[in-house]
Amino acid sequence: MDLFGPGSAFNLLPCDGDARYHGPVMTKAEADEFLARLLETIPWRHDELVMFGRKIVTTREIAWFGNPGLSYTYSGTTKQPLPWTAELLELKALAERLSGSAFNSCLLNLYHHGGEGMGWHSDDEASIVRDSAIASLSFGAERKFALRHKRTSATTSLTLANGSLLVMAGITQTHWLHSLPKMKKVTTPRINLTFRLMRED
């Protein structure tokens, strides 16, 4: 349980960035309740992206929430965020209090089981405010999360627990990739919320 607020968790990265794992930031009962409610109430959609000129539909499902007026262009399409729900605003307030940063959008990912994951990438799109913090809340199945330095290939990994918070900040996205490896033995779902600060212009 993280009772101490911003800065209480230590930096997992040896250089060129800041990634702090706060561990569970709510009780198991609260985390289980958020998982059930989010599974039920979020309008989950398979993500569509273009890879090597072909349209790919992900097995993972996503949803994007944010302040009105934000828009996000990728793979040739412009998307508008869904309006905040009461429980997402509650979780945003928690992420803001513990990270000490403000956010205006949230990308939600639903991994139905361990056969779904996310490959190596950085959250460094032009639409994100450069060097802004990203706060990641996890619900459901425990999954491994890995970070790899772009130049040295130094790697660090951790397990993201039910109801836990990970905050990546500063120059992390410039120098590090991250991934959610597949874990074939995991048979239950995980939901991840990444709160972000997007450019409003």
Ligand SMILES: O=C(O)CCC(=O)C(=O)O
């Ligand atoms: O599911 C996770 O923990 C990572 C998600 C992620 O990296 C992203 O949405 O950009």
Ligand SMILES: [Fe+2]
């Ligand atoms: Fe990411």
